Amino acid sequence: MSAVSEPKPKPKVQKEAVSMPKQKPEVRKGNFNEVALGYTEEQALAEANRCLQCPKPQCVQGCPVEIDIPAFIKFIKERKFDEAIKKVKEKNSLPAICGRVCPQEDQCQKFCVIGKVGDPVSIGRLERFVADWERERGFNVSERAPSTGKKVAIIGAGPAGLTVAVDLAKFGHEVVVFEALHLPGGVLMYGIPEFRLPKSIVQAEVDYIKNFGVEIRTDFLIGRTYTIPELLKKGFDSVFIGTGAGLPRFLRVPGENLGGIYSANEFLIRVNLMKAYAFPEYDTPIRVGKKVAVIGGGNVAMDSARSALRLGAEEVCIVYRRSREEMPARLEEIENAEEEGVICKFLANPTKFIGDEKGLVKAMECICMDLGPPDKSGRRRPVPVKGSEFIMDVDTVVVAIGRTPNPIIQRTTGGLEVTGWGTIVADENGKTSIEGVYAGGDIVTGEATVISAMGAGKKAAKAIHEYLMKR
Amino acid sequence: MYKIITKMELAPKIKLIEIHAPEIAEKAQVGQFVILRVDEKGERFPLTLVDWDYQKGTITLIFLEVGVSTKKLGELESQDEILDVAGPLGNPSEIRHYGSVCVIGGGVGTASAYPIARALKEAGNKVISIIGAKSADLLILENEMGRISDELHISTDDGTKGQKGFVSDVLKLLIEKGHTFNLIYAIGPAVMMRAVAEVTRPYNIKTIVSLNSIMVDGMGMCGACRVTVGGETRFACVDGPEFDAHKVDFGELIKRQMMYLLEEKLALERWENRRRV
Numbered sequence: 119m120s121a122v123s124e125p126k127p128k129p130k131v132q133k134e135a136v137s138m139p140k141q142k143p144e145v146r147k148g149n150f151n152e153v154a155l156g157y158t159e160e161q162a163l164a165e166a167n168r169c170l171q172c173p174k175p176q177c178v179q180g181c182p183v184e185i186d187i188p189a190f191i192k193f194i195k196e197r198k199f200d201e202a203i204k205k206v207k208e209k210n211s212l213p214a215i216c217g218r219v220c221p222q223e224d225q226c227q228k229f230c231v232i233g234k235v236g237d238p239v240s241i242g243r244l245e246r247f248v249a250d251w252e253r254e255r256g257f258n259v260s261e262r263a264p265s266t267g268k269k270v271a272i273i274g275a276g277p278a279g280l281t282v283a284v285d286l287a288k289f290g291h292e293v294v295v296f297e298a299l300h301l302p303g304g305v306l307m308y309g310i311p312e313f314r315l316p317k318s319i320v321q322a323e324v325d326y327i328k329n330f331g332v333e334i335r336t337d338f339l340i341g342r343t344y345t346i347p348e349l350l351k352k353g354f355d356s357v358f359i360g361t362g363a364g365l366p367r368f369l370r371v372p373g374e375n376l377g378g379i380y381s382a383n384e385f386l387i388r389v390n391l392m393k394a395y396a397f398p399e400y401d402t403p404i405r406v407g408k409k410v411a412v413i414g415g416g417n418v419a420m421d422s423a424r425s426a427l428r429l430g431a432e433e434v435c436i437v438y439r440r441s442r443e444e445m446p447a448r449l450e451e452i453e454n455a456e457e458e459g460v461i462c463k464f465l466a467n468p469t470k471f472i473g474d475e476k477g478l479v480k481a482m483e484c485i486c487m488d489l490g491p492p493d494k495s496g497r498r499r500p501v502p503v504k505g506s507e508f509i510m511d512v513d514t515v516v517v518a519i520g521r522t523p524n525p526i527i528q529r530t531t532g533g534l535e536v537t538g539w540g541t542i543v544a545d546e547n548g549k550t551s552i553e554g555v556y557a558g559g560d561i562v563t564g565e566a567t568v569i570s571a572m573g574a575g576k577k578a579a580k581a582i583h584e585y586l587m588k589r
Numbered sequence: 590m591y592k593i594i595t596k597m598e599l600a601p602k603i604k605l606i607e608i609h610a611p612e613i614a615e616k617a618q619v620g621q622f623v624i625l626r627v628d629e630k631g632e633r634f635p636l637t638l639v640d641w642d643y644q645k646g647t648i649t650l651i652f653l654e655v656g657v658s659t660k661k662l663g664e665l666e667s668q669d670e671i672l673d674v675a676g677p678l679g680n681p682s683e684i685r686h687y688g689s690v691c692v693i694g695g696g697v698g699t700a701s702a703y704p705i706a707r708a709l710k711e712a713g714n715k716v717i718s719i720i721g722a723k724s725a726d727l728l729i730l731e732n733e734m735g736r737i738s739d740e741l742h743i744s745t746d747d748g749t750k751g752q753k754g755f756v757s758d759v760l761k762l763l764i765e766k767g768h769t770f771n772l773i774y775a776i777g778p779a780v781m782m783r784a785v786a787e788v789t790r791p792y793n794i795k796t797i798v799s800l801n802s803i804m805v806d807g808m809g810m811c812g813a814c815r816v817t818v819g820g821e822t823r824f825a826c827v828d829g830p831e832f833d834a835h836k837v838d839f840g841e842l843i844k845r846q847m848m849y850l851l852e853e854k855l856a857l858e859r860w861e862n863r864r865r866v
Contacts, residue, residue: 403849
């Protein structure tokens with residue numbers, strides 16, 4: 119009688135994700151260092167082992183740049199971290215950034231099969247782990263295709279532009295990125311705070327991209343220094359516009375121009391790009407009083423509120439016109455902010471600002487809101503409650519209610535089709551109304567995420583490559 | 590990096606620099622400005638383009654040393670490099686034939702008024718210029734303004750040169766004496782521009798000012814430079830820098846300019862202490 123092997127026991131799925139070490143709230147609210155500290159090798163292995171390696175993986179459909187997620191996680195399981203990062207970089211040239219700021223819960227992790235019975239696999243944290251692993255050891259730069267002799271201008275060194283740049287450089291095209299500010303990175307540099315995305319990491323990933331021969335020209339505002347028609351005349355075969363949604367939106371209520379009231383853009387540019395948190399070592403100042411109100415409920419509002427705390431505010435209150443359920447910020451960011459002591463005041467909206475004799479804001483009048491039937495966004499529309507006005511004492515206000523497209527390119531490029539909202543009209547491959555001119559990211563979609571801009575950049579790069587090779 | 594080709598002191602604390610910046614020189618127009626950042630830890634701040642030379646690939650700037658940033662800039666010598674210069678930014682002046690125009694420069698604002706006066710003269714206007722300063726030694730571009738103006742009037746606060754008083758007083762006298770102007774340009778400190786606006790308002794003379802708001806990016810992103818014009822919020826960097834003087838809320842502008850006085854003082858003291866060490 120031959121021995122019958124016993125059926126292998128079904129592997130038990132670990133329902134809980136390996137949590138990521140973080141700085142303690144009471145410590146981190148006093149510094150600008152990164153909050154989340156990243157997995158150790160052992161933690162990454164344990165988390166990777168939760169991945170079922172589905173034969174028909176669902177996660178990949180949630181990734182705007184289509185990373186082969188099970189494949190890179192499999193390499194982590196095998197401790198082949200160099201292979202893992204190579205796999206990620208086949209599709210994503212900014213993995214340390216995406217691993218930190220992508221809303222994975224709404225993308226890849228939303229589709230993870232284990233998510234139905236427990237926590238989904240922490241794909242973002244694993245991506246971050248392999249990206250950091252590689253960066254700490256020095257990048258491996260893969261080879262470029264032989265030169266095609268074609269030249270492309272990229273406008274804006276943000277997530278979309280950098281993605282297009284590296285993909286086109288790999289195809290063998292000559293790429294010049296024009297950046298208006300003094301540093302490349304776009305919103306990664308000026309918008310997202312150091313404690314969520316260290317600027318040295320942005321710089322390192324930009325340097326990685328430069329290794330492919332991409333030239334980045336800072337201090338160069340296309341539309342003013344040169345226009346798109348001039349770029350085409352000066353020998354560029356194609357142009358990609360990735361100028362983003364960089365203009366601040368204001369509430370348009372009385373007193374909004376008082377001193378001490380900032381757009382979130384100004385507040386964050388001063389803090390992140392200009393390092394006002396290190397004033398007076400750095401020359402750019404910022405005024406943060408004792409009582410700070412941040413208006414809005416998105417990630418930018420959370421970033422502003424948490425920055426204000428770190429700049430020494432005693433009380434930081436987020437004022438949002440809807441309720442917690444409608445907040446567009448990532449849950450993780452809301453929780454981080456609350457752990458640090460940020461207060462949320464829901465269902466309220468400022469109606470006017472009151473200043474002192476020096477023209478500095480000292481109080482804010484708000485009105486209470488009720489939620490009516492859903493609006494076009496599917497969220498319940500806030501309706502002011504008559505006679506419910508109340509006064510809040512504040513000495514700093516940050517208005518974080520969204521950003522609109524930068525209009526300089528649209529105003530200086532004849533024949534470029536633009537929507538009523540100021541976004542550029544482009545098809546799914548980024549093709550605009552002008553031959554050879556492509557666009558992608560927030561300038562096409564309106565304010566969205568880093569990764570969706572990168573997804574648009576990938577598609578545009580492919581389309582631009584095809585266009586160039588047909589010419 | 591942008592190399593300084595020449596440097597001159599025009600008056601105590603007022604300096605002129607010519608910088609190698611070929612792309613900006615190629616595109617510069619009257620009324621536009623650049624944003625500078627002197628070094629790695631520096632602020633971004635705007636300066637109006639005074640002159641530019643497409644052939645040489647250079648731009649010329651004039652500035653008064655008031656805070657850390659302008660003092661740092663003033664310390665650089667010929668052949669030194671400025672870390673960042675971006676531009677040309679802002680909307681150009683509307684230069685055409687208006688007839689008789691008066692161009693007024695107050696203090697270092699004369700540096701911004703000069704290219705406008707020059708362009709208006711080239712466009713065939715009769716140009717009456719008024720320049721003023723606290724005292725005679727602080728007057729700048731007197732010869733240059735004289736060369737391109739049909740008439741040049743001077744005022745000093747202390748009476749050490751020209752008429753004692755403000756440029757707005759000179760303008761008032763000219764108007765009262767029967768001078769008629771189709772357009773007035775006034776560039777200088779906000780209080781001076783407000784004074785000019787109040788002189789011309791009763792006569793309903795179109796008056797343009799170039800606003801020197803605090804800016805950070807200078808490209809429309811931050812809104813630090815916002816100002817109320819005709820009851821609406823406008824950005825000096827992308828909607829201006831020039832606006833109809835009669836519609837500008839100067840009170841708000843002045844208060845916004847003073848928002849960082851404390852911090853500026855602190856930074857300056859620190860910088861001066863460090864230099865002494």
